[in-house]
Amino acid sequence: MILSIVVPCFNEEEIIRNFYDTTKSIVEKIGDISSYEFIFVDDGSNDETFNIISSISKNDKRVKCVSFSRNFGKESAILAGLKASKGDLVVLIDADLQHPPSLLPRMTHLIVNDGYDSVMAVRSSRVGENAIRSFFSKSFYKCINRISDTKIEQNSTDFRMMRREFVDSVLELGEYNRFTKGIFSWVGYKTHTIEYDNIERKAGKTKWNIRSLFKYSFDGIISFSTFPLAVSSLCGFIAFSISIVMLVIFLLKSLIWGDPVRGFPTLVCIILFIGGIQLLCIGILGSYISKIYLEVKNRPKYIIKSKVNMDGSIKNNKNDISKFNIDNLSDKKNK
Ligand code: UDP
Numbered sequence: 001m002i003l004s005i006v007v008p009c010f011n012e013e014e015i016i017r018n019f020y021d022t023t024k025s026i027v028e029k030i031g032d033i034s035s036y037e038f039i040f041v042d043d044g045s046n047d048e049t050f051n052i053i054s055s056i057s058k059n060d061k062r063v064k065c066v067s068f069s070r071n072f073g074k075e076s077a078i079l080a081g082l083k084a085s086k087g088d089l090v091v092l093i094d095a096d097l098q099h100p101p102s103l104l105p106r107m108t109h110l111i112v113n114d115g116y117d118s119v120m121a122v123r124s125s126r127v128g129e130n131a132i133r134s135f136f137s138k139s140f141y142k143c144i145n146r147i148s149d150t151k152i153e154q155n156s157t158d159f160r161m162m163r164r165e166f167v168d169s170v171l172e173l174g175e176y177n178r179f180t181k182g183i184f185s186w187v188g189y190k191t192h193t194i195e196y197d198n199i200e201r202k203a204g205k206t207k208w209n210i211r212s213l214f215k216y217s218f219d220g221i222i223s224f225s226t227f228p229l230a231v232s233s234l235c236g237f238i239a240f241s242i243s244i245v246m247l248v249i250f251l252l253k254s255l256i257w258g259d260p261v262r263g264f265p266t267l268v269c270i271i272l273f274i275g276g277i278q279l280l281c282i283g284i285l286g287s288y289i290s291k292i293y294l295e296v297k298n299r300p301k302y303i304i305k306s307k308v309n310m311d312g313s314i315k316n317n318k319n320d321i322s323k324f325n326i327d328n329l330s331d332k333k334n335k
């Protein structure tokens, strides 16, 4: 079995070498793994990340790197990494050691010996995490699980080991707006969940702030649910019903008692109410249209500036070389 370790990296100069040393020493002890490759995806870092990876790759040909022309975001980095991977098993892992590499032997065992197609790691708690972030994350998972057919585990992460078939299925979904956690759940397969305690970053700092997390959550909901569209129709229907009732009431009132000019405040309220609902619905509609717009433009999800050690060979622990086809690296659909 050959293992591909896919690592999206954005400004991780402080931790990347430590990550490589730690992960390498663990992977080398896994009996079921005959060979492995690291696929670092440098997501447009503007620090020394790329140079550090390049220098590691000079001594270890199993270390490969794809470097983007700018920061395209973690979802694009994941896609590029999965595309470049050649292993029978692929693990997606963060560079900051928050996804403990010590779980890799157990994950491998579950796939190789217990017949699972993928193993995903879930945080058992969010200890050490910012309280506001925890609250919004929990609310997001509750919300998406209620309104979408695609279920996403609470506290789930992108830390996941997959069989090649699973990865190929993930890659078949060519959408521009990628919400990987949803895609992993959508493709199905037999998945096992393992828990680990939340670990704080060993070095460097998180690339996410409240604004980017909101955007991420919103994109996730829009990508995997059309429920907001149903809400906008419902709002429209409720507003329409209320306005019909009001119309009848005011008509009768003015016919019976007459209503010279009075009723102005009611009118303003109604106009504001209907106007507000219309704007809300147009906004929701607009969110979907903007996603369609991006899909239709069919822009590349990322632009690769340079590649390191992507010569199609993986050097084995035992010094044998396994050749792989790298045709799909320059995926034409993606250019
Ligand atoms: N990352 C990336 N591109 C980005 C942001 C993050 O490739 O635009 C990588 C980052 O280097 C790390 C992983 O994604 O390996 C997770 O990022 P981070 O630790 O900032 O997220 P958190 O753990 O706080 O959710």
Ligand code: MG
Binding pocket: 094, 096, 098, 201, 206
């Ligand atoms: Mg992190």
